Amino acid sequence: MSLSAARIDELLRSTRRSALHLEMRDGYMQDDPAFVEWKAGYRLDPDDRQSWWRPWLDVIAETTGRGVEVRRARIVSEPVSEYIRYEYDVTFPNVAAGEQVRWLPRRNASDIALPGNDFWLFDGKILRWGHFSGDGDSLGGELTEDPAAVKLCAEAFEAVWDRAIPHDQYTV
Template identity: 60%
Template sequence: MPQNTQPSFAEVIRDTDRSAVHLEMRDAYGDNERFAAWRHGARINWDDRATWWRGFHDQIAEAAARGVSIRRARIVSEPVSEYIRWEHYVTRANVSAGEQVRWLPRRLASDLALPGNDYWLFDDRLARIHHFAGDGSLVADEFSTEPAVLKLFAASFEAVWERGIPHEEYTV
């Protein structure tokens, strides 16, 4: 699919009927302003939703309100990286929007068949595959409807989810 014809996340999640799952397997995803601020001591005022709620959260909340199950699983090295400590901290926003999140220590994933890239899988019919540079910055997204890819992604996500520790129980 040519780059300029790829649907946005908002379009894909709007067309999702049953489930959206996201598998993340990196220990860092590049620098960003919010991470930099956190590293310098800034903390979120969770009582002031307007300061942390973003368009992404609206999209997740709208899908969840329609009955879409939204699950995110993260495979992480331990001890966790500074980036993962921050990501764990800000995951409260994802959960508030309607996501279920689990964490799996990498040492518990050694016997799992996992794809080489992070991805979203929508209704087991469309995969959005993320390609990252070595520094963690996003290079490109690729979409796939290839049955073998969808099958691998569905199976790998469920295997990680089954072993994962719910966000509220996982400490960093």
């Protein structure tokens, strides 16, 4: 796999130990059809797995099924934005697929050295930055194995994770 061409799903499929994902924005892709439907009142039914299971969750389930630890931490402003309320409501499928998710109120992250962008860190060595517009639209990603950037992100993630609240204990 070429690092320059790798997608997140490909990186997950080649991960052996851990995949860490830090999200720090209060909104993403405001025109996402699923978000638009949610704003109109549609809610996922936890009892109707077939209606919410999607290919991304197959990747997560396959990855965690191989024993890879997949952890996602979200730093959020409170009171939460409408988008974060949506994310919270649609996180249970990620948890069902084996991903661990925690939430950290932004006020509790003030003294943590954080990178300037969201990221994925695979096996503690391959870092994928996520780039977004001011409105939260994806502008793509950038891969690096720079040791200083990897160290910053690994330490930032663990500091956030230690303070964050597990999804099943966090309320919006």
